[in-house]
Amino acid sequence: MTLMKSSLDKDLEKIVHVEAATRHVAHGLVAHGLALLFLGASAVLAALYVGVAESAALVIFAAVLGGYMALNIGANDVANNVGPAVGSRAMSLMTAIAIAAIFESAGALIAGGDVVSTISKGIIDPAQVQDSQTFIWAMMAALIASAVWVNLATVLGAPVSTTHAVVGGVLGAGVAAVGFSLVNWEMMGAIAASWVISPLMGGVIAAGFLAFIKINLIYREDKIAAARRWIPLLIAVMAGAFAAYLTLKGLRQLWQAPPLAVAGIGVAAFVLAWGISAPLIRRQSIGMENRNRSLRQLFRIPLICSAALLSFAHGANDVANAIGPLAAILDSAAHGGIAAEAVVPGWVMVIGALGISLGLFLYGPKLIRMVGDQITKMNPMRAYCVALSAAVTVIIASWLGLPVSSTHIAVGAVFGVGFFREYFTRHSKRRRQMVGGQATDAPGDRIAPEELRRRKLVRRSHFLTIVVAWVVTVPAAAILAAIVFYGLTLFR
Numbered sequence: 001m002t003l004m005k006s007s008l009d010k011d012l013e014k015i016v017h018v019e020a021a022t023r024h025v026a027h028g029l030v031a032h033g034l035a036l037l038f039l040g041a042s043a044v045l046a047a048l049y050v051g052v053a054e055s056a057a058l059v060i061f062a063a064v065l066g067g068y069m070a071l072n073i074g075a076n077d078v079a080n081n082v083g084p085a086v087g088s089r090a091m092s093l094m095t096a097i098a099i100a101a102i103f104e105s106a107g108a109l110i111a112g113g114d115v116v117s118t119i120s121k122g123i124i125d126p127a128q129v130q131d132s133q134t135f136i137w138a139m140m141a142a143l144i145a146s147a148v149w150v151n152l153a154t155v156l157g158a159p160v161s162t163t164h165a166v167v168g169g170v171l172g173a174g175v176a177a178v179g180f181s182l183v184n185w186e187m188m189g190a191i192a193a194s195w196v197i198s199p200l201m202g203g204v205i206a207a208g209f210l211a212f213i214k215i216n217l218i219y220r221e222d223k224i225a226a227a228r229r230w231i232p233l234l235i236a237v238m239a240g241a242f243a244a245y246l247t248l249k250g251l252r253q254l255w256q257a258p259p260l261a262v263a264g265i266g267v268a269a270f271v272l273a274w275g276i277s278a279p280l281i282r283r284q285s286i287g288m289e290n291r292n293r294s295l296r297q298l299f300r301i302p303l304i305c306s307a308a309l310l311s312f313a314h315g316a317n318d319v320a321n322a323i324g325p326l327a328a329i330l331d332s333a334a335h336g337g338i339a340a341e342a343v344v345p346g347w348v349m350v351i352g353a354l355g356i357s358l359g360l361f362l363y364g365p366k367l368i369r370m371v372g373d374q375i376t377k378m379n380p381m382r383a384y385c386v387a388l389s390a391a392v393t394v395i396i397a398s399w400l401g402l403p404v405s406s407t408h409i410a411v412g413a414v415f416g417v418g419f420f421r422e423y424f425t426r427h428s429k430r431r432r433q434m435v436g437g438q439a440t441d442a443p444g445d446r447i448a449p450e451e452l453r454r455r456k457l458v459r460r461s462h463f464l465t466i467v468v469a470w471v472v473t474v475p476a477a478a479i480l481a482a483i484v485f486y487g488l489t490l491f492r
Contacts, residue, residue, distance in 0.1 A: 070355020087372025
């Protein structure tokens, strides 16, 4: 009888595994099916727009490529905005996806702009391209190469900069079409420097905020009193930083605000947020226990707001990565010329906005979990430091005139939080523990030096994979774009 039960249990376990595998495959098929339906809808929109024009097939194919790129941006890039909040358990995965999808679409449609630069960040001179047909094939190759590279990075679990992928695609296709003479090497040098500047700035600023929280909140005897004093200030800093961030990045297509106006908006948001949050935090903290868990609860709502604001700014700023080359193709096909900028039709903006949201919904969870949970352990306070660092770093970089990647900043901030925790754990002169509500030295709670050296709070495998992906994104996309361009020219 025992043998029969054991055999039955094994058979049932096999059935469970088969069912799980079937669900996984079915989910993948459904996701791919919905993605194909979206690409088909993109083709239909393009066909309705272009009608029976001579360039109809070209425009329809370009629209499908733009939709494919938008799907990949949603699958890869958006994870940086909501990943830390999900990893900290401040909100569920589905809530994060819903918030990000809504605010990404809103940012793209409201503030994405009617005119986008078709030559990403001015890295090549379109005047040197010999004819519009060559230019169109070059933009086609750039779209294909950048989208394929971002897709591959998503499969490998590496959050990369889609802006850098487009830069590499345009660079490689341009060089293949004309030669190295059309490349703006000064701009390329600045972009290469941002590979180092972006994550370092994001990491250092995030670590600084986490150090502030540890010193002024976590290791205080009366945590609730400290929270009532400092959390409204941190919320006000977040409000001021995001107001300036959205003015600089998210709304720049609608209004090119001068520096003084940006500063004024940031200060006004700071004062308003401080005045509103102070009584709210005081009311919310009444009756809370003097524990770190209470602090985490107080950071939850501000963290959700920061994820929404980051998504709005990202949608407004990065939708151009999907529709910029597409806009260039449409403009050249319609007018027969080569322009550095082009007016974007409404249906193209819709493809970009919906593609980003759908890509996040269908393929984003993998990268969201990786950024939020697998690099280093998150809680609401650490995740808040990551979000705040993203906004502050972009503002500082804009004032200094440095081209930075929001992806590199956010992931660099996650690394910064993790490495700071390692450093703090190893070098803290004393570890505290709460005994009856009082903070006391806890020499018995100290960890041996050998154990501290062994313990790692940042997964080195993820760190190395992501850094390598960052470094090779531009050259890989460039090489792939050159190959695609040569392949496309065979069918002209």
